[in-house]
Amino acid sequence: MTEMIEGRNAVLEAFRSGKCVDKLFILDGCQDGPVRTIAREARKHDTIVKFVPKERLDSMSETGAHQGVIAQVAAYDYSTxxxxxxxxxxxxxxxxxxxxxxxxxxxxxxxxxxxxxxxxxxxxxxxxxxxxxxxxxxxxxxxxxxxxxxxxxxxxxxxxxxxxxxxxxxxxxxxxxxxxxxxxxxxxxxxxxxxxxxxxxxxxxxxxxxxxxxxxxxxxxxxxxxxxxxxxxxxxxxxxxxxx
Missing domain, CATH: 3.40.1280.10 (SPOUT methyltransferase, trefoil knot domain)
Incomplete structure (x- = not known):
């Protein structure tokens, strides 16, 4: 039961596969093409986006290879x-x-x-x-x-x-x-x-x-x-x- 998904490809795939992403954490100031694509997907899915300093991402990361993006994914699907x-x-x-x-x-x-x-x-x-x-x-x-x-x-x-x-x-x-x-x-x-x-x-x-x-x-x-x-x-x- 994953709580955090790290790395650009993995996070983008999480959005595109329909996973319920509660929050997206992006390295403050990071505006390159892949990150903009991820942020666009987040807005499309009405996900909360937070821009945070590198220290915050590093402390959240379990792999040490977050590439400036970490997604917090719901362990269960939400109902209506x-x-x-x-x-x-x-x-x-x-x-x-x-x-x-x-x-x-x-x-x-x-x-x-x-x-x-x-x-x-x-x-x-x-x-x-x-x-x-x-x-x-x-x-x-x-x-x-x-x-x-x-x-x-x-x-x-x-x-x-x-x-x-x-x-x-x-x-x-x-x-x-x-x-x-x-x-x-x-x-x-x-x-x-x-x-x-x-x-x-x-x-x-x-x-x-x-x-x-x-x-x-x-x-x-x-x-x-x-x-x-x-x-x-x-x-x-x-x-x-x-x-x-």
């Missing part, structure tokens, strides 16, 4: 938002989707996908920017859940929320200042939005949510790991669905 909705429809259940804002730790993403599967969520949605993709580490941490739980990657989380609202899904955002989760109705077609533990859900995404919910906490620190928070809230949704 439509795939997630179809999964709910096929099961005859109201959609339950987990949306992640700025989750950059692959262990957190893998653990959340595992939780999503066990809680019966129909899929996970991640943004294209400022987020980790489906790397081999994510796949391993998910403990096999990636084989069963669709993960969609979208260009704009806010726009996706708007589109899903039109389909009757409402959105609850995890936030320390929200109403305690036990006092809220978390049944029906729902999107649970989780942010990273440092900054939480970004303001613009939070504004798109219908309301915020909080996990009651008794300790001396004020935040849970993102994957733990996702687990606690996901299983409160499960509890409320079962009690209904």
């Amino acid at each position: 938002v439509e795939d997630i909705l179809k999964k709910a429809e096929d099961k005859g259940e109201p959609p339950f989707i987990i949306l992640l804002d700025n989750i950059e730790d692959p262990h957190n993403l893998g653990a959340i996908i595992r939780t999503a599967n066990l809680a019966g969520a129909h899929g996970v949605i991640i943004p294209k920017h400022r987020a980790v993709g489906l790397t081999a580490t994510v796949a391993k941490t998910s403990a096999g859940a990636l084989n069963y739980t669709p993960v969609a990657k979208v260009a704009n989380l806010r726009q996706t929320i708007d589109e899903l609202k039109e389909k009757g899904i409402w959105f609850v955002c995890a936030d320390m200042d929200g109403e305690v989760m036990y006092r809220q109705n978390l049944t029906g077609p729902i999107g649970l939005v989780i942010g990273n533990e440092g900054n939480g859900v970004s303001r613009l995404v939070k504004e798109k949510c219908d309301f915020t919910t909080a996990i009651p906490m008794k300790g001396d620190i004020d935040s849970l790991n993102a994957s733990v928070a996702a687990g606690v809230l996901a299983f409160e949704i499960v509890r409320q669905r079962l009690s209904k």
